[in-house]
Amino acid sequence: MDKLTTNDQQLTATVWRLLEEVSDPEVPVLSILDLGIVRGVRVEGEQVTVSITPTYSGCPAMNTIATDIRLRLLAEGITQVTIHNQLSPAWTTDWMSQAGRAKLEAYGIAPPVDGTATGHVLNLFGKDTAVRCPLCKSEHTHLVSQFGSTACKAHYQCDACHEPFDYFKCHS
């Protein structure tokens, strides 16, 4: 592997810094880095390649995210940008940062509870993932539907404050 030139290294660092400023279109408090959507940045001279991975197969935000990445880089004069859609390894909520989880909860969306994904989904009528209400913090909540406002979210309701809320489904 060729050693990166100093220019390449600086550009790479700049690109990562700029990517931090690109927010998720659906949940603007999160950056695409918080979500683990960006899988890599490769720089060769002036050519920048950003690899992103979709959260869910049909995530409609991916086009917007790609556009936002281009625009952010363009604003800094970085014009030669290719965006690669990297399918494998498949995105998992494990890649969501701790900061991202905290921001989600502050925004009113319950963050994913690790280790509760596919193993439980075929447990028919089994116990639902226990999720803390992001609003009043009560543990007394119940699942309304596995399919919420977007592909990545389930719909819960709190039995204490009675508010409905979205839960970011664990996906690992």
Next chain:
Amino acid sequence: MQVAPSETSALHSYSAEVRQQLFEYVLQLADTSLILGHRLSEWCGHGPILEQDLAMANIGLDLLGETRSLYQYAAELEGQDRTEDDLAFLRLATEYRNPLLVEQPNGDFAATITRQFLFDNFHYHFLRQLVSSPDERLAAIAEKAVKEAAYHLKWSSEWVIRLGDGTAESRLRLDKALAGLWRYSGELTTPTALEKSLQAAGLIPDYAALLPAMTAHLAHVFGEATVPVPAGVFMMTGGKEGRHTEHLGYILAELQYMQRTYPGLKW
């Protein structure tokens, strides 16, 4: 779509014959998710309850996401500059390779649930094996899709149980739906000549190997639903070879209308 998919280096190591077969097979997978996703989208705004309207739209969206990945791969395999849109919107009905089950009408909620359950039971178990395919792209697509398929199967399984072991009305509707749709379930695991060839090459799962898990899950769900598993029913086939029911024509008339009326339209 302005995102370029990752390269698959293995693409260039396939013989022309295998590449053509893989193209036709990936098209089959894409057509299947497209037609079923389209059927589910027909429920949007018409669901019996808001939460289930959302559920069906979400499941349809997952399927359409898989569809896009598959059509993009098919276009690359074909290598003749056709795009995912050309493949999805500009082929004739006899060129589509989806199995007959997914083009059947939505009917009532019980019919939609029955169709979905029969499909999900196959799809989930199929994808679990497809992740081991030596074809990197198929394995990658399966790796994503299987996580979503698990949620779909849980949803449709639980609804079969609710409807089967529910009220007299729900049971009546489920029985009627099953009487109409069971005959299409066999095609999913009946390999065509194309599929046998790709199975022999080790590129796609052997459907016979999926049957034990599928049968066990079906028996469990039907058992909980107090519904007997149908037996001795002649299975309809032909969809995977381009011989469709009349329903596909109506679906395509709607699906292809814009693309055919305004060729090359961009917005």
